[in-house]
Amino acid sequence: MRTKTIAVVYAFGAASPVQISRAADGLADIVFVTDTRDEHSASVTSILRDLCVDLVDLAETDHESAVRRLRSRVDGITTFSERCITLTSRLAADLGLPYHDERTARLLTDKHLQRTALNAALPVATPTRVVRCLDDLAEAAESVGFPLVLKPLSGTAGAFTYRCDTYDVLHETVRRLLRDRRGQDGPSWVAEALLRPGRHPGGAWLADYVSVESLIRDGEVHHFAVTDKLPLAPPFRETGMVSPSALTGERQREVRALTSAALRALGVTHGVTHTEVKLTPDGPRVIEVNGRLGGRVGRLIDRVSDLDPVRLAIENALGGALLTASPVFSGAAVVYGVLPPSRRVKVGAVPTAKTLRRIEEVWKVDRMAGVEEVLDWEQGSGQRVCDVWAETGDLTAVPALLDRLEGAVSAAVSFEPV
Numbered sequence: 001m002r003t004k005t006i007a008v009v010y011a012f013g014a015a016s017p018v019q020i021s022r023a024a025d026g027l028a029d030i031v032f033v034t035d036t037r038d039e040h041s042a043s044v045t046s047i048l049r050d051l052c053v054d055l056v057d058l059a060e061t062d063h064e065s066a067v068r069r070l071r072s073r074v075d076g077i078t079t080f081s082e083r084c085i086t087l088t089s090r091l092a093a094d095l096g097l098p099y100h101d102e103r104t105a106r107l108l109t110d111k112h113l114q115r116t117a118l119n120a121a122l123p124v125a126t127p128t129r130v131v132r133c134l135d136d137l138a139e140a141a142e143s144v145g146f147p148l149v150l151k152p153l154s155g156t157a158g159a160f161t162y163r164c165d166t167y168d169v170l171h172e173t174v175r176r177l178l179r180d181r182r183g184q185d186g187p188s189w190v191a192e193a194l195l196r197p198g199r200h201p202g203g204a205w206l207a208d209y210v211s212v213e214s215l216i217r218d219g220e221v222h223h224f225a226v227t228d229k230l231p232l233a234p235p236f237r238e239t240g241m242v243s244p245s246a247l248t249g250e251r252q253r254e255v256r257a258l259t260s261a262a263l264r265a266l267g268v269t270h271g272v273t274h275t276e277v278k279l280t281p282d283g284p285r286v287i288e289v290n291g292r293l294g295g296r297v298g299r300l301i302d303r304v305s306d307l308d309p310v311r312l313a314i315e316n317a318l319g320g321a322l323l324t325a326s327p328v329f330s331g332a333a334v335v336y337g338v339l340p341p342s343r344r345v346k347v348g349a350v351p352t353a354k355t356l357r358r359i360e361e362v363w364k365v366d367r368m369a370g371v372e373e374v375l376d377w378e379q380g381s382g383q384r385v386c387d388v389w390a391e392t393g394d395l396t397a398v399p400a401l402l403d404r405l406e407g408a409v410s411a412a413v414s415f416e417p418v
Helices: 017-023 039-043 045-050 063-071 082-095 102-110 111-121 134-143 167-180 251-267 295-304 310-317 375-380 395-412
Strands: 004-009 026-036 053-059 076-079 128-131 148-152 163-166 189-193 209-217 222-231 238-245 270-280 283-290 331-339 347-348 362-367 386-392 416-418
Touching: 004 082, 004 310, 004 347, 017 026, 017 063, 017 295, 017 310, 026 045, 026 063, 039 063, 039 283, 039 386, 045 053, 045 375, 053 063, 063 082, 076 310, 102 111, 111 128, 111 189, 111 251, 128 134, 134 148, 134 167, 134 189, 148 167, 167 189, 189 310, 209 251, 209 295, 209 310, 222 295, 222 310, 238 251, 238 295, 251 270, 251 283, 251 331, 295 310, 295 331, 295 386, 386 395
Parallel strands: 004 026, 004 076, 026 053
Antiparallel strands: 128 189, 148 163, 148 189, 209 222, 209 270, 222 238, 238 331, 270 283, 331 386, 347 416, 362 386
16 A cells, blocks of 8 residues: 655744654655745754655745645645644645645734634624734724733734733723734734633633643534643733643533534634634633644643644544544643743843753753853744643642743742843
8 A cells, every 4th residue: 555645834832843743754755845945944944854755845936836746746734833834724725635724824824814704603702803014003992992902913822922001001002013023024913802811720820821732624513622722921921731631521522512612613624733722601602713733732732631732633634443432541731831931031041951840840951042052932832942741640640740841940040130
């Protein structure tokens, strides 16, 4: 039997080249499609070439040539990067392969259009307005109200996302963004009503929102996991996550049902999605739907269950058997991200992997920033010093583990003003 081939459109995102390669092992050969005009993609080009049977570099070939090169050899296509969803949709359409269609891809990557579609379909609407200039602010403030969230029309990782409690704060924030040309090439932002804060029934050590990881095939939806989050760093920067979820079965059914309704509203019929859901006092509310596997989710679930979500996404793209069973967990895993304070800083000291590995539950430390490197909190949770990955026998041991991680990090990391 011929080995199948998967086209993976690659940029910085949820799964690394090595993760993707390991997940595809014994399942499919990989053709990476990337653009080395992007700094990150250029930095990992040699790794990509080592892990695939072919690399299509869009910096060296046009779209039509890329399609001709792929047409005769690939059996499926996917991406793990938010910024590649639109490109992957276009390639899939030209290749006749299943993926998000053009309309759905646009709804998944344009936060205002997505919220408008969700408002039309879900029982409770969240007011939203597009902001392109200072003249838009009065209407946005009147229709959305305060407090509100201001975020890029298209973006990830909480980058350039702000809480505005008054008109003066909103005005000054947009004025500064326009002046400094930060956050958007456009520029365009979305002003949305801030969802009411709630609490996670699992305890105050968890954030008041979760994510639902879903696989969709021919319109059939299977939610394969619910993932808990650690409390956000101000204003909306994700610090970490925990798997499996501490939500009861009934609460998980609520968020899964809401996610199914959201996916139907956006026309998602094929792929893997990551939906963030707020646990408000009035019930679960959709924060946003992402048209790819959630960042760091794949490694987290794979570590303590019998399911590799990255492999699942590849199998789905290739038309393999549809997953019908939920993963079986053998323990609990946590990823703890070390973020800078809410100001622009230079890294003064960082914890060594050796120091953090002294905590017996820690199995991996990913270094992302070094001494003297400048970190900009406005660029969101992607600006991290490191990620610490750890696992325990069950969820009840996670709060104490987090206390030890926080203590070890606090003693070893420092920041200096810029």
